[in-house]
Structure formats: structure tokens, C-alpha cells
Amino acid sequence: MIKGWLALAAAALAVRLVISPPAISAAAGSPQASAMKLGYVELADDPRYANRGAHSGIVFTDLGRPYQGSQVALEDAEAIGRVIGVDFSMEKSSAASVDELVQQISDWIAKDGVRFVVADLPAAALTDLARKLADRPVMLFNISAPEDVLRGADCASNVLHIYPSEAMLSDALMQYLVAKGWLQILALQGPAPEDAAMVAALQRSAKKFRAKIVGTRPFLLTNDPRNREQTNIVLMTGDVGYDVVYVADSSGEFGRYVPYETKLPRPVVGSAGLVPTAWSWSWDRDAAVQLQHRYEKISPPRRMNGADWAAWEAVKAVTQAVMRTRSTAFDAVKAFLLSDKLTLDTVKGNPGSFRAWDHQLRAPVLLSTADAVIERAPLPQYLHEINVLDTLGIDAPETACRF
């Protein structure tokens, strides 16, 4: 007993005497601290976040604004900055319009020397913003828009895409289906343009990996009995044979009712069932758990999603470039980001780098159910002459992007 008391007292003393200073202080002789201020932009009334996540008061989706993801990486950037003599910080703007964002970013460029801006914007707004900033010394990071057209016909040289493209997500899923031998696919397509884009990506992937789409059937969100051919899942999934049902449902309202409702006992994939995603909270390999816990410490009451991961990764990319080049100059940092020297930690196994032909980040894609990551793409049986990550999405020979 006495030994215990002594030990406690000793511990108390030790704690009182030695108060650990901040872990990382600037090394002696490090250069004068330079500033690296990043920007973060979003639209206040972004329709993707309006009325989402709660129906009848029950929250069922993890969709939320990904700003906190960037803050997790900023904490690391600040720690690295103390060692290499760079002050990392971030400005945020939530604006009513793209024009307002253009004004805001122009101010940041002039006043704060901001050169890298994380953009949580829908595709149209991102394209507009990139066009209006084309002659300015600034690079945007797309962290939430999956549209292929942003990496194709509408591509912009001042945008880097962290978020996976529709084609990457679709290829990831298709690799899995083909590996399983589930080659006959019945597609259910919602009314939104995003749903059409998903089905287009699916068709491209099916051709690439030699699966077959046996039918594409539109669905509607309505109780009108005259539309039962487009509302009744049993009717929609009858009179045809298939191995798997693909649902393209950006509304999130239809897809979740498809599993277990199909005429034939078949798995459901796409927007419901097995979903290809940039991130899943249930991913527990490659140091993912520590990242999620750091996210959850500072986040709203929500787990990390794909856009959160992309926001984190965008800031991480800039930090890596500054650290490895030992420079905060726009040209040097940009050149490093676009070089093959970038081995970015994706926390999903393979290191990431940007594709020269469309500025898309190479990164694995997770195939996730509601509570488990079933597979990580690219699957090992798919090979590529240069980088296996290029089996996902649009490869150099097929790109429509011209910078």
C-alpha cells in the first residue's frame, strides 16, 4: 500500500515538473516562416445538401458538408509547418453565387497570397468558377463532384479532381461484378440528370469489362397507380433474367427500398446495396481507423464520407508538395503536385498521384455496404501497363480532355 502511495506521489511530481511543450517546434536555424494560406469555398444553398439526410425526422444518410475533413489535414499541415518554417492556414467562404466566390477568391489572391482553393461545389458551379478564374494564379481542388464531363470535354487546367469520377466509381463496381461472374445487369434509372450520368458510366464500364446490361428501366417517385410500371419494383424487375440489379438513384429515396424487393433473389448494387465510394466509415485498413477517429473528434455528429476524405486529401496534397519542395511558390508546388514524385497517402493502400491527361487523382475506390467494405478496387486480377489504378476511370488514350 505504501509503495502505491509513493508511486502516485512520484508520478504526480513527474507530471508537475515535466510539462511537455508542443511536440514540434521550429528547428533551430530554420528559415524565416513563410505563409501558406489555403482557401475553401462552398455555396450556401448548394442543392446537394438541401433537405438531405432526414426524412420524417430520421437521419439515414451520411451526406453533409465536408469542411471538417479539410480541418483534420490542416492540423497535420500546421505541425509539419512548424518544422519546415511555413505557417499553414485556411480561409473559408460560403457564398450565394459563383460570382461572389470569384470576387472572394480574387481578394484572397491579392491580399493573402492564396493559390490553392478547396472547392465543394456542384459540377456546373465548378466549371463556371474555373472558367472565370482561368487567368488567375490559382488552382482549385474538386472534392465532391463526380461528373465525368468535368474530366472530359469541360476539363479545366486550373482544377485538380480529388473526388473519384463517375467512371472510376463505375469501373470499380464493374471489376467486382465481372470478377464474381455476375455479368447480366438490369439497370433501374431515376429521373435526374445525375441518374442518367450514372447509367452512362455503367454502360461504358460494362463495355470495358465485358458485362451485359440486359435492360434499363426508368423509375419514378410517385404513388400514382397509373405509373405502376415505374414504381413497383417487382414489376420492374420481372420478365427478364439477370445476375444483379443496378440502381441509379441520386435522390436516395428510391434505391434504399430496392434490396429484398426484386422479383428474383439477386443482389442490388449502385446507389444501394453494394455502393462504390471514395470512403466508408467501416474501412479499417491502411491506417484508416486513426484518420476516422481524428475526424470524429472535430466533426459534426456524423462519420466520415467520400467528400470528407477528398477535403482531407486536398489539403494533404498541398502539404506534401510544400514539404517535399521546401517551397511555397505557386509554380514549384503546382509542378510537384502534377509530377510523378507525388506519393500521396490515400489511406486506401496504393499511393495517389494526378493523371496528367485530366488532373484526376489516382486512388483506390471502396465497395461498401451500409456497414462493411466488401472489396477495394482495383481488384488484383486487373492489371495495367503503367499503374493498376489506371484500370479505374478514363485512361490516357480515351480522354476527351484538352487543356
Added chain:
Amino acid sequence: VDQAIKLAHLFNGGLKMAMPRVRAFSGTARLFNFGVTKIAHKLRRGGDARFWTRGLLAITLGFLLSAEAQAKDTGYVFVSNEKTNNIAVLDPKLDYRIIQWIPTSHRPRDMKFGDDRRLLYVACGDDDVIDVIDVATLKVTDHIPTGPSPEMFELSRDEKALYVSNEEGSVVQEISIADKIIMREIATGAEPEGLAISADGKTLYVTSEVTDMVHVVDAEAGVVTDNIIVGTRPRRFLLLPSGKELWVSNELSGQVSVIDRAANRVSTTIDFLPPGFRQVDVTPVGMTMTRDGKTAIVALGRANHVAFVDTMTKEVEAYVLVGSRAWGVALSPDEKTLYVANGLSDDLSIVDMASRTAIRAVPVGRVPHSVLADD
């Protein structure tokens, strides 16, 4: 039936609860109230007493029996298995038969011998403890509480303290083994992992996986005195016998950084590329070396090979094909055999050092993490 299921649940829960997961403050600690929130205190005085009794007994026996037959010269190989929560004990003399499964706390990973190999410490990440195993009886005899999710650790040179890297809290904890008290927490960069301690015990090196640095820590003062930028996601260390070089494996950039300890900077970088693999597959983690320090062995993770490196020239001399995601490596006491734990093929590769070939693979538990060989 319902009753039986309930009972089973209770029992399962009970099993987990039986592990010393206690992180609550003792009343005494609260009285002091130092504003330090993470100091866990000694909680199992009974366990402590047992620990000392056994320790004393072992020492007494050591004096009485000159040979200490049951614990010495066994050559046993210990493999910690993350997902089966046990350590496989293999006897090389019995054709690598697993002679014992030692059940441990949840998710056993790094292991270290202590007390002249009478004790084996193993960090158990999901129960926040370091289990203490009596090597003579091959049983867990005690638990030392740590912060959340311990993975890698080192013993202080006098073996009075454990240094445990704590990935969740971004600190290195110094834990008194005798008192089971966290004496001190040294703040590091995010996700500290690998630890090394200098021969004089005065300097501690810690990798930070996220900030790509090695922190240099003054072990006496408990402060970070320098930071060395290395490759991407640094994992483990190898301190060469000369004391001049410290090697760091970088999992994502697929290299080993050689740190000049006098200058605290990277002097050389060693690249790896086994035949038939690409740079992105090379994810080095575990390292070991021969006693003379002439040959280092680096496990290349997803490249499914180990590399033999001449430590003078830094040239890779050979690549040996082993199992899937090779991490943990250890040499037999006679240095004739290398053991490699393959995390994704759930087996242990046995490599003949003379011919530098894998001669067989022995199945162990699920997700083998570390391997240690007794003398």
C-alpha cells in the same frame, strides 16, 4: 433458448470485461488534480503483488537452478496474431510444430522480451494493455494498462519503463512497469508509431506516420528536441550497432531512409524493387539485422519479399519471395534462419539464411503481426 443466448452474450461480454480495461481515475489521483487528463493510475494492486511474487520467484529459481532448464535454449518462435487474439509458440526442434497457443488480450501486436528473456511483453491494441507473459510457463501473468490502441513499444534500457506510442492520442507514453503508472506523456506529431532507443537510453526516436517525420526525444527531459523529415509514412526503426546510423522504413514511398545520428538528417535513401513488382507494391515495414550489423533484412510488405541489404554499401544483395504482406521479421539465435510473419496469408515463412531461400511456410493465426525468437 432466449435465456441461453442472453447468458452467452453475458459470458462474452464478461470475457472482454475481465481484461483490465480500466482507465478511470483513482480517488487519490483526483485529489491531486493536475489538469493532466490522461494519467491513468495503478488499479490492480492484487495483480501487482502477483507480478512481484512471480518475479521474485523466478529470480530465486534462477539462483537455485544454474540451468533454468524450462526457459532457456528452447529456440521457441513467438508469433502474435492480431485477429485471433493469441500468440503461436512454434518449436523449431519439433519441425515448427505449434506447441502452444497463448491466449492474450485483444489484438496482440508488437512483442519484446524482458528480464533476460524470462518475460515477454505484448501490446494488445483493442484492450489498451500490454500483456506480460511468463516465458517459462507460456502464460499471461499480468497486464499493464496503457492509453488507447497500443501498437509499438520499447523497454527503457534499465527495463523499469515502457515507452508506448499511442496513435490515437498522438503521444508517447512512459509507463512504469513496477507501478503500472503512466509517468509521462510526450506529445508527438499525429499517429506516432515506430520507436527506437539509443544504446545509452538517453535518446528516443519516434516516427510520425502522418507528418512524415522522425521526432528526436530527449528521454530524460521528455521533450522533442529535433524533427527529421523522412519518406512517406515512416513506420519502423533499425539502430545499427555502430550507433551512427538509424534506419527508418517508409511504407508509402517504398524506401528506407538512413539517418546520420550525429547530424540528425537523412544521409542516404535505399530503394527496393523485387523482380516482377512495381514501385507502388513496395511497402517496407519490419526490419532486423545480423548481430554483427553487416546485413539488414527489410520486409517489403505487399511486394511479398524480404530484401537483404549490405549495411556498408547500402546495396540490396538479394530478394527472397515470402508470403503475402510480409511485415514482422526476426532471426533465430544462431542466425541460420529468418522468420517472416505474413499478415495477409496468415503464415510464417521460414527462410534459410545460407541459401537465402524460403524453405517452407507454417500456418499460424489470423493476421500475424510480429515475430520473436527465443534463444
